[in-house]
Amino acid sequence: MSQGLSKLEELWxxxxxxxxxxxxxxxxxxxDKITFPRLKTLALQNLAHLVNFYDANSSLECPFMEHLHVRDCPNFGAPKFHSSKQxxxxxxxxxxxxKKRLKEPEDISNALE
Known part of the structure; x- marks a missing residue:
């Protein structure tokens, strides 16, 4: 599973x-840290009980992270993540x-190929 996560570019x-x-x-x-070497976008939405990404004392290494979306996650404390990008x-x-791209069926099937 960790090999698959190393290729992950978007997580919703x-x-x-x-x-x-x-x-x-x-x-x-x-x-101490979790690394997603290719993750560019992390979107978290409508997660009422979400508190942490992993462990409050761990850092999240995402060297190519460009976008973080957090919506309706009232208990979520943004992780200590590190990116070389803004x-x-x-x-x-x-x-x-x-969101539009993820909801279009043809785009989803293309993304899975």
Whole structure:
């Protein structure tokens, strides 16, 4: 699974009412940092119980992160993430383009190929 995550460029998590962390700890082992080497966009929406991305004391390494969208996540504390790019927080124009693209069936099937 970690090999697949290393290729991830966009992550959109939405409408998971019971989710409190995006990545859960495995067997009590806590990592100091999690790295997504190609992640450019992270969108989190309507996650009422989301508190952390992983662990409050861990950093999130996303060297190519450009966009972070957080909507209706009242308990979420933005992670300590590190990017070499300027990160745009809640860029409405980018969010609308992303949402439109994700909802178009032909684009979704093309993205899965």
């Amino acid at each position: 998590v939405e409408d998971c009412s019971d989710l409190d962390e995006i990545i859960q700890k495995d067997g009590g082992i806590t990592l 990160v745009h927080l809640n860029d409405e124009c980018h969010y609308n383009l992303l």
